[in-house]
Amino acid sequence: MKLYDTLQGEIVEFVPRNDGEVSLYACGPTVYSHPHLGHARQAMTYDIVRRYFEWSGYRVHHVANVTDIDDNIINRALAEDTTEPEIAKYWEAVYIEAMDSLNILPPHDRPHATEFVEEMVDFIEVLMNNGSAYATDSGVYLRVRSVEGYGDLVHRTPDEIAEHGLNRVEVDETKEDPLDFALWKAAKPGEPTWDSPWGPGRPGWHIECVAMSLGILGDGFDIHGGGNDLVFPHHTNERAEAIAANRTFSKYWIHNAMLNIGGEKMSKSLNNFNTIADVLAEDPANARALRLIMLQTHYRKDIEINDAVMAQARDGIKRLDAMVRKATGVGIDLSSTERDAEAIDRFRSAMDHDFGTPDAMATVFELVRDANGAIDAGKSAATPLALTAIELANVFGLEVGVADVASEGDSDIEAMVAARVDAKANKDFAEADRIRDELREMGITVEDTATGPIWHRS
RNA sequence: GCGUCGGUGCCCGAGCGGCCCAAGGGAACGGCCUGCAAAGCCGUACAGUCGCGGGUUCAAAUCCCGCCCGGCGCUCCA
Structure with missing residues (x-):
């Protein structure tokens, strides 16, 4: 198994921390608004990774957090005259429903930031005690330049980051260095706060994921994933915190590319997002079509979504379903254990090369074609061909043969x-x-x- | 500007130095099947400059250099 590690910048051999086990942490959403197709891509990417590992015999521990306290949630609560927990609770339910409707498996753990504040405070104390962090009136900050290899994940030195990246945001004058970032934010009026040795406040964004990933999966867990828009600052800073605390962080970093619409990243600030609910309301078949689009494009390559692409993918799904109908129609035993070992090998070797889902799907479609041909010709080879196609498609969660085949009783x-x-x-x-x-x-x-x-x- | 990923047929999109006169999906055209369809199968046309220009190699879509174009990131924010 090889995968592209963002830190090393190349495709490397995957060697898990423990034989036969995979620990995977994927950054989840901040819950304050509609989940859109960008969230779908992120979640589906790791859903597919997880399903493949499990099918390959690994015991997978998949963790995806929910960020339930941050500026956006606070602002929304203020705007709607309600509380932060209410906002977070509501939008988390919306998010989970959307994930379910896309057949995305729930992670084994879905930790909430607000449940880990104590661990975060402990973590920050370690950083304070070893001199990596300092407190000011506005909060607690990490001394970024004291961290060995800061910026390696984005392949930039601290100086390069300082030179090119500090003109966007107003710099807090209390910080020792503009590069330093907040571990703990001092309380502002009207905000929810937690107690800490540095006064009431709330945790910074990056510390959440460090506390939750290390807290649940332990030091040296296998894979940390997320959208590639998180490489900097979020993942860079998570990594810096772990290093500063002398903790061993993830062995591998994987990042999925963006989903674009009209040539631009889909995002709330650009107001060009399509919510998952809207896309599924247009056509329920879009759930599986979306999954096929994700599979037929490599996870590290941007996807451009539009109506034509969706329609093409729906037709692709129909082809898979049609084969199952045909197989069922001629009485192929769907419970047979016959398989095409050669095709499975090709599927595996495609996937073992940095999750080559497009190649793997090509194998599935080749099986579909051959199965159809064998069925037409009345050959017994139809059984292993059809069943291998179904099994492999379902490794990816495509639910082939599950949907509408057995509409009994009508x-x-x-x-x-x-x-x-x-x-x-x-x-x-x-x-x-x-x-x-x-x-x-x-x-x-x-x-x-x-x-x-x-x-x-x- | 800097970092990073990319630019492959009508569309989407694989391609991990020779198996690539380039996979797979969608659309098109012809044939078979069908009462007619649908689904399916077979075949055809599409990439003949794999963004452009150099280079390395016996061999490059694949490696290196330069250029053009695009996505993402560039701080307390998904």
């Missing part, structure tokens, strides 16, 4: 399909076509096969 439809068979037998094609049209208006598609008609909801 006796009215069965009766109409049977009536059409009779009409055809009597050469009454006008009647047969009328029934087919009527079914189509009901959202039912009938397909004739060598062994009789099959139907499905379109």
